[in-house]
Amino acid sequence: MGRRRVGKAFGEMLRMVWARPVTVKYPFEPAKVAGRFRGKLDIDPAKCTGCGVCKNSCPAGVIEMVKIGTRKVGDREIENRRPVFDLYTCISCGQCVDDCRFGALKLTGDFELAVFDKESLVMKKALKIVE
Numbered sequence: 093m094g095r096r097r098v099g100k101a102f103g104e105m106l107r108m109v110w111a112r113p114v115t116v117k118y119p120f121e122p123a124k125v126a127g128r129f130r131g132k133l134d135i136d137p138a139k140c141t142g143c144g145v146c147k148n149s150c151p152a153g154v155i156e157m158v159k160i161g162t163r164k165v166g167d168r169e170i171e172n173r174r175p176v177f178d179l180y181t182c183i184s185c186g187q188c189v190d191d192c193r194f195g196a197l198k199l200t201g202d203f204e205l206a207v208f209d210k211e212s213l214v215m216k217k218a219l220k221i222v223e
C-alpha cells in the first residue's frame with residue numbers, strides 16, 4: 093500500500109517535471125487577458141460628438157461634460173461640450189460603451205490601473221477635438 097502510493101507520487105512528480113507552467117511570470121512577461129475582458133475605458137475623440145448620453149447612462153457618476161467652446165446652429169449659439177472621465181471610480185460596466193451611438197468608447201484589455209495619484213486616471217482626451 094505504502095509503496096504503491098510512493099510510486100504514484102513519484103510518477104506524478106516526473107510528469108510535472110516536463111509539464112508546461114500554468115502560471116505567467118507577470119510582471120516580467122505581459123499577462124494575457126480574455127477576449128471579453130473589461131479593462132480601462134478609452135475614447136476616440138474624433139468620433140465623440142459631445143452628445144452627453146454617456147454621462148446620463150453612467151451608474152457610477154464617472155463622467156462630467158466640460159464646456160470647450162460654442163458653435164452656431166442657425167441663429168442660436170450652442171455650447172460645445174466633451175466628456176471627461178474619472179477612471180478612478182469607473183467600474184468598467186460598459187454601459188457608456190453600449191449607449192454611445194457614435195462608437196467613440198471602448199473597454200480595452202488594459203488592467204494596470206494602480207497609480208500614485210488619482211489625477212493621472214482622469215481621462216481628458218476628448219477635450220482635444222479633431223475637427
Ligand code: SF4
Pocket residue numbers: 135139140141142143144145146147174175191192193194195196197
Ligand atoms: S462618448 Fe459617445 S455618448 Fe459620450 S458624449 Fe461622446 S458621442 Fe456622446
Ligand code: SF4
Pocket residue numbers: 133149150151152153154155177181182183184185186187188189
Ligand atoms: S464603464 Fe460604466 S462606470 Fe465606467 S464610465 Fe462607462 S458607464 Fe461609467
